[in-house]
Amino acid sequence: MSSKQDLINEVLSLPIEDRAFIIDSLIKSMNPTNSDIEREWIKVTQKRLNDLKTGKVQGISGKKVFDDIWNRFEK
Numbered sequence: 459m460s461s462k463q464d465l466i467n468e469v470l471s472l473p474i475e476d477r478a479f480i481i482d483s484l485i486k487s488m489n490p491t492n493s494d495i496e497r498e499w500i501k502v503t504q505k506r507l508n509d510l511k512t513g514k515v516q517g518i519s520g521k522k523v524f525d526d527i528w529n530r531f532e533k
Contacts, residue, residue: 469480509515 469477472480506515510517
């Protein structure tokens with residue numbers, strides 16, 4: 459068996475949380491993030507979360523979002 463296959467088998471034997479961490483690390487290594495862009499996205503998400511918490515905006519259920527998408531493309 460190849461060393462790559464051994465490594466894959468070893469990773470597959472880990473708990474799912476550890477596998478997810480490894481996957482995330484590998485993906486980040488292949489597509490590194492731009493820290494300036496990352497900081498801007500954090501600002502945007504914090505503002506959006508604050509808007510939801512304060513009631514400035516109302517959330518939409520995931521079911522409604524997907525129903526609307528299906529309805530749009532079924533026609």
